[in-house]
Structures are given as structure tokens and as C-alpha cells.
Amino acid sequence: MKVLVTGGVGYIGSHTCVQMIEAGMTPVILDNLYNSKETVLDRVEKLTGVRPVFYKGDIRDRAFLDQVFAEQDIGSVIHFAGLKAVGESVEQPLKYYDNNVNGTLVLVEAMLAADVNSLIFSSSATVYGDPASVPIREDFPTSATNPYGRSKLMVEEILTDIHKAHPEMSITILRYFNPVGSHKSGELGEDPQGIPNNLMPFISQVAVGRREYLSVFGNDYPTVDGTGVRDYIHVVDLANGHLAALNHRGKTAGLHIYNLGTGNGYSVLQMVKAFSKASGVNIEYKIAPRRPGDIAECWADPAKAKSELQWQASHTLDDMTADTWRWQSQNPTGYPSK
Ligand code: NAD
Numbered sequence: 592m593k594v595l596v597t598g599g600v601g602y603i604g605s606h607t608c609v610q611m612i613e614a615g616m617t618p619v620i621l622d623n624l625y626n627s628k629e630t631v632l633d634r635v636e637k638l639t640g641v642r643p644v645f646y647k648g649d650i651r652d653r654a655f656l657d658q659v660f661a662e663q664d665i666g667s668v669i670h671f672a673g674l675k676a677v678g679e680s681v682e683q684p685l686k687y688y689d690n691n692v693n694g695t696l697v698l699v700e701a702m703l704a705a706d707v708n709s710l711i712f713s714s715s716a717t718v719y720g721d722p723a724s725v726p727i728r729e730d731f732p733t734s735a736t737n738p739y740g741r742s743k744l745m746v747e748e749i750l751t752d753i754h755k756a757h758p759e760m761s762i763t764i765l766r767y768f769n770p771v772g773s774h775k776s777g778e779l780g781e782d783p784q785g786i787p788n789n790l791m792p793f794i795s796q797v798a799v800g801r802r803e804y805l806s807v808f809g810n811d812y813p814t815v816d817g818t819g820v821r822d823y824i825h826v827v828d829l830a831n832g833h834l835a836a837l838n839h840r841g842k843t844a845g846l847h848i849y850n851l852g853t854g855n856g857y858s859v860l861q862m863v864k865a866f867s868k869a870s871g872v873n874i875e876y877k878i879a880p881r882r883p884g885d886i887a888e889c890w891a892d893p894a895k896a897k898s899e900l901q902w903q904a905s906h907t908l909d910d911m912t913a914d915t916w917r918w919q920s921q922n923p924t925g926y927p928s929k
């Protein structure tokens with residue numbers, strides 16, 4: 592089975608392609624390289640012995656998509672392609688609605704025209720807004736606090752309508768909690784351009800000497816130590832969640848929504864401590880004001896994915912920090928440019 596992986600050169604997509612190849616599947620990657628480097632494909636080939644077919648282009652380009660579907664016998668699409676920087680989405684909302692919402696519309700139109708009826712979509716725990724309680728179940732109310740989150744929520748709602756009109760389609764919405772970590776080889780990892788927005792890449796850049804210290808955004812939340820608590824999930828566990836969703840899709844058409852998280856929450860200071868232990872480097876940090884839009888606590892109830900997809904996360908916090916450190920120390924400035 593060939594699976595079209597949009598955004599497959601990116602952080603989560605590249606890890607998913609490796610897991611797919613190792614499971615005997617054939618990913619066909621489509622990416623415009625806006626936020627990734629083609630050298631990732633060299634690493635995927637080094638790890639698996641297989642260089643996936645790669646199409647460089649944009650999901651908003653309908654003629655290009657038609658060409659890909661005509662040339663490749665695609666059975667399913669995993670749709671990772673999207674922009675993900677919350678702050679940038681506030682400054683440039685149109686860019687986010689065009690790329691994330693319009694891009695998905697063009698992709699689904701091309702899928703329907705090519706009779707491809709299986710889609711897995713990358714959503715985010717951000718669609719739960721500020722949850723009334725934790726752990727968060729899939730049936731909790733959804734809301735958005737910024738254009739990035741709203742683009743994910745809009746796509747979820749649009750996909751729900753599309754499924755009503757096309758009940759033969761199998762649509763799986765995966766709501767990721769906080770993806771961290773790297774392939775255990777240290778060959779693949781997260782390579783943010785510019786100043787990292789997210790905690791784990793920021794901590795690892797402090798550890799490797801690229802940043803002086805971490806700003807801890809608030810220590811007065813009602814949490815274990817006052818700092819924000821999140822459900823960090825190893826990217827390989829997350830990747831395997833897509834394989835589980837692909838296998839499940841074969842059994843049931845329908846629209847399915849799953850949390851992909853571990854069910855455990857860790858605070859910012861717990862993450863700093865764990866990373867210091869893994870790296871042997873003391874992570875300098877300073878307490879800073881809260882980041883606007885942040886919530887105190889967010890972690891998943893992953894029971895639905897366990898019972899329906901037979902999937903659960905297996906990597907520990909030590910795996911997440913050790914693997915991140917291996918990637919960062921082996922690739923202090925990220926992937927090389929070609
Ligand atoms: P990433 O930026 O590393 O990967 C996304 C890939 O999509 C990049 O390679 C980029 O070049 C490509 N892309 C973007 N727009 C495109 C377009 N119009 N046409 C073709 N390619 C395009 O991001 P990631 O962390 O791997 O995230 C993958 C998906 O998961 C995104 O949709 C993101 O919103 C979602 N998500 C990520 C996180 C996270 O923390 N990383 C959390 C929740 C959800």
C-alpha cells in the first residue's frame with residue numbers, strides 16, 4: 592500500500608516515514624520544504640535502506656496534486672503539512688488560514704477526484720483550549736485561542752462535514768499532545784528555524800550552548816511546582832500512532848478522533864531536571880512572566896486510542912530526554928543544508 596505523506600520531510604512526518612518503511616509500508620512524500628531540509632531524506636535512507644519517492648511541491652497546488660495521484664497508486668493520505676508557530680499565526684492569520692485550511696481543502700478535493708478515501712489528519716491538543724479539567728477526553732468541549740489553533744479546529748469541523756457528505760471516507764483526526772524526542776539513532780530530530788517556541792528544543796539548545804538560558808514562563812500556576820504541566824510524548828510513539836490508525840482504517844470507515852498522549856503530565860522544572868540528568872549539563876534558567884495564552888495543565892486521557900487502535904505510548908521521560916540529547920549533541924546546528 593502506498594501512503595501519501597504530506598509534510599513528510601518535517602519533524603513528525605520523517606519519523607513516521609521511518610516507522611512505516613520498517614513496517615513494510617511505502618510512503619510517498621510530498622513537501623514544499625518551507626520548514627524542512629531535503630537532507631532529511633538522506634537520513635531516512637541511511638536508517639531504513641529505502642529512499643522514499645519525494646515530490647517537492649505545495650498542497651495548495653491542485654494540478655500538482657492531481658499529477659501525484661495520477662502517477663502513484665495512493666491508498667491513504669497522512670496529512671502533516673501545515674504551519675505550526677502560534678505567535679506567527681497571531682501576526683499573520685491569513686498565512687495560517689491559507690496554508691492550513693485552504694491547503695487541506697485543495698488536498699481533499701484532489702483526493703475525492705482521485706477516489707482516495709482514507710485520510711489521517713494532524714490535529715492538536717490546542718483544540719481543547721483551556722480545559723475545565725484534566726485528563727482530557729476526546730468528548731471535551733473544543734475552542735481556539737489563536738489562529739493556529741482555530742485553523743486546526745476549522746479543519747476538524749470541515750472534515751466532519753465532508754465525512755457526512757462522503758460517508759464512504761475514512762477520516763481519522765489525531766490530536767497530538769506535546770511531541771518531543773528523536774529517533775534513537777540521533778539521525779532524525781526536531782530542527783526549528785530561528786528561536787524555538789517550544790520547551791524541549793529550547794532546553795536542548797541551552798544544553799548544547801546555542802542559547803544562554805531558558806526563560807520559564809511563570810511559576811505561579813496551580814501546579815505541582817507552579818510551572819506549566821504538559822503531556823510530553825516521544826515522537827516515535829506518536830509516529831506509531833499513525834501506523835495504528837492506518838491499520839484500523841482498513842477495518843472501519845467513519846470519522847474517528849483520538850488523543851495521542853501518554854496520560855502523564857510533567858512540569859517545566861521537571862523537564863529541566865530530567866534533561867540535565869540525560870545530558871550531564873546544568874540547564875540555566877530564569878523565571879519569566881507567564882506567556883500569554885498559556886494554560887496551567889494539559890494532559891491526555893489516551894484510553895480511547897488504547898482500546899480502539901491498540902496503541903499506547905511506551906517511551907519514558909528518560910527516553911525522551913536521552914534521545915533528544917543524542918540528536919542535539921550529534922547535530923548541534925540541526926540538519927545540514929544540501
Ligand atoms: P514541521 O514543520 O516539522 O513539518 C511540517 C512539514 O510540512 C514541513 O516539512 C513543511 O515544509 C511542510 N509544509 C508546510 N506547509 C506546506 C504546504 N503548503 N505544502 C507542502 N508542504 C508543506 O512540523 P511537525 O512538528 O512535524 O508537525 C506536523 C503537523 O503536526 C503539523 O500539521 C502541525 O500543526 C501538527 N502538530 C504539531 C505539533 C508539534 O508540537 N510539533 C503538535 C500538534 C500538532
Ligand code: UD1
Nearest residue numbers: 677715717788789790793806807808819820821859884885
Ligand atoms: C504550544 C502551543 C500549542 C501547540 C503546542 C505544540 C502556545 C501558546 N501553545 O503549546 O498551540 O499545539 O505548542 O506545538 O504557544 N515554556 C517555557 N519556556 C519556553 C517554552 C515553553 O517555560 O521557552 C513552557 C510553557 O509555558 C508551557 C511548557 O513549557 O508550560 C510547554 O510549552 P510548549 O512546548 O510551547 O507547548 P504548549 O504550551 O503546550
